Every structure is written in C-alpha cells, then in structure tokens.
Amino acid sequence: MLEVKRVTKTFRRGKHVVNALSAVDLAVRKGEFLTILGPSGCGKTTLLHMLGGFEFPTEGSVEIEGRPITGPGRDRGMVFQEAMLFPWRTVRANVAWPLLVAGTPRRQAHARADELLARVGLARFGNAYPGELSGGMRQRAALARTLAMEPSVLLMDEPFGALDAQTREVMQEELTRLWQASGLTVVFITHDINEAIFLGDRVVVMGASPGRVVEDRAIELERPRSSETKSDPRILEYRSHLWDVLRRESARSAPAMAEAGR
Numbered sequence: 208m209l210e211v212k213r214v215t216k217t218f219r220r221g222k223h224v225v226n227a228l229s230a231v232d233l234a235v236r237k238g239e240f241l242t243i244l245g246p247s248g249c250g251k252t253t254l255l256h257m258l259g260g261f262e263f264p265t266e267g268s269v270e271i272e273g274r275p276i277t278g279p280g281r282d283r284g285m286v287f288q289e290a291m292l293f294p295w296r297t298v299r300a301n302v303a304w305p306l307l308v309a310g311t312p313r314r315q316a317h318a319r320a321d322e323l324l325a326r327v328g329l330a331r332f333g334n335a336y337p338g339e340l341s342g343g344m345r346q347r348a349a350l351a352r353t354l355a356m357e358p359s360v361l362l363m364d365e366p367f368g369a370l371d372a373q374t375r376e377v378m379q380e381e382l383t384r385l386w387q388a389s390g391l392t393v394v395f396i397t398h399d400i401n402e403a404i405f406l407g408d409r410v411v412v413m414g415a416s417p418g419r420v421v422e423d424r425a426i427e428l429e430r431p432r433s434s435e436t437k438s439d440p441r442i443l444e445y446r447s448h449l450w451d452v453l454r455r456e457s458a459r460s461a462p463a464m465a466e467a468g469r
C-alpha cells in the first residue's frame with residue numbers, strides 16, 4: 208500500500224545540513240497497523256509527513272499503491288497530537304466540515320457526521336463545542352473528522368501523547384476496534400513501547416543521526432486485542448527486546464546530537 212524506497216532527507220539550517228533520514232526502506236501492506244518508535248529527532252515525523260505528501264524526499268521515492276506521492280490527498284488522513292478543531296464550531300460542524308468543503312449538501316454532511324460521532328463514542332456530543340470536551344473526546348472528534356474523508360490510510364503522529372494514562376488505554380482499545388472493523392492501513396508514531404506493541408502488527412524502530420530503520424519486529428499477538436492482551440507474557444519479551452534496541456540507539460545518537468546542537 209505504502210512504499211518508502213531508499214529515502215534520504217536533508218534539511219538546511221543556516222550553515223548546517225541536517226540529515227533527517229538516510230536510505231530508509233519501508234513497506235506497509237494494505238490493512239496493516241504499523242507502529243514507529245524512536246528517539247527524539249530520528250525523523251519519525253518527517254517520514255510521516257512524506258507519506259502525507261507534506262514533505263518530499265531529497266533522494267529516493269515514496270509511493271502509494273505504486274504511484275509516487277506528489278502531495279496531500281483524500282486517500283490519506285492525518286491525526287496529530289493536538290486535536291485541531293475549530294473552537295467556534297460545534298463538534299458536529301467540525302466533523303462535517305471536510306464534507307461541506309467537498310461539496311456535500313449540509314443536511315447530508317451533518318447526518319454523516321452524526322454517524323461518525325457515534326462510531327467514535329461521541330453520539331451525544333454533536334452540539335457541544337470543542338472547549339466543552341475532555342482531551343480524549345477532542346481526539347475522538349478529530350479522528351471522526353479525518354474518517355469523514357473516507358481515507359484508506361491513517362497517518363497518526365503521537366495522537367494519544369497528550370492524554371492521561373487511563374484515557375490513553377481506552378483510546379488504544381477503541382482504535383484497534385475501529386481499525387479492525389474498517390480495513391484501514393495505519394501508520395502510528397509513538398514514544399510509548401507498550402502502545403507500539405499493543406497496537407502494532409509490526410513495530411519499526413528508528414535510530415537517529417542520521418534517521419534510519421534499525422529494527423522491524425512482527426508482533427504476533429492474536430487479534431482482536433483487548434485489555435486482556437495487555438497481560439500476555441509475550442508482551443514482556445517484545446518490550447525487553449525493543450527497550451534494548453532503543454537504549455542502544457539513544458546512547459549511539461546522543462553524542463552525535465549534542466555535537467549537532469553545538
């Protein structure tokens with residue numbers, strides 16, 4: 208579904224050249240849930256932005272279903288750490304907004320928004336304003352708005368990073384349910400190893416300086432996954448292995464990053 212081929216990305220910052228990504232190869236199958244872990248600054252967001260069509264490789268190519276990605280498209284929805292909702296519009300109007308922009312008649316767009324709000328557990332909050340919702344509810348509304356475009360790929364950049372631990376667990380379980388029912392392909396960035404394991408069919412670990420893929424591990428926990436999955440003893444093995452990889456990468460990249468910041 209998605210293919211990143213020998214991608215290198217360099218940014219210029221004044222006189223300095225930042226090698227954000229170096230020779231990254233990555234393929235994501237249709238319907239797969241891929242999670243990405245890695246130390247700060249290893250290029251996770253840059254990679255996601257390329258898949259979204261907001262950044263372009265310096266070398267190499269990024270493709271969706273065999274076609275080069277040349278810009279953002281309705282086939283790919285993005286969800287960020289902070290739910291970007293219009294505070295002056297109701298939750299229903301926020302979710303309906305991309306449909307209205309695409310020319311859907313208002314009544315139809317609002318009916319579709321209500322269906323989507325029900326799917327993310329916000330059926331009773333269509334008339335509320337974003338400021339009246341909790342962080343988790345705002346993230347659900349943002350997800351509903353992204354789903355309104357009927358993307359085939361969801362690109363998620365630490366979407367639960369700003370939530371408290373309990374809400375985060377609930378959101379993880381809801382997302383797996385939603386994904387399982389939808390057939391969506393998901394690429395999900397996180398700093399949380401447990402989250403990466405619980406959600407992912409595969410966990411990719413990136414290393415920094417330069418950003419590259421250092422580990423690609425299949426997670427063979429059965430689906431559907433639920434809160435009980437979280438006490439599966441295999442999780443401990445996955446966690447210990449991924450911790451080792453991350454520790455090694457953080458130690459390796461820290462001196463180089465300190466040097467780059469000087």
Ligand SMILES: Nc1ncnc2c1ncn2[C@@H]1O[C@H](COP(=O)(O)OP(=O)(O)OP(=O)(O)O)[C@@H](O)[C@H]1O
Pocket residue numbers: 218219220225226227245246247248249250251252253254418
């Ligand atoms: N527009 C830009 N201009 C210059 N440098 C950039 C730009 N975008 C990213 N970088 C640099 O590229 C590197 C990778 O950044 P990126 O945000 O992709 O990392 P990340 O792994 O997502 O980090 P974090 O986990 O902290 O969000 C960093 O050194 C960053 O400073």
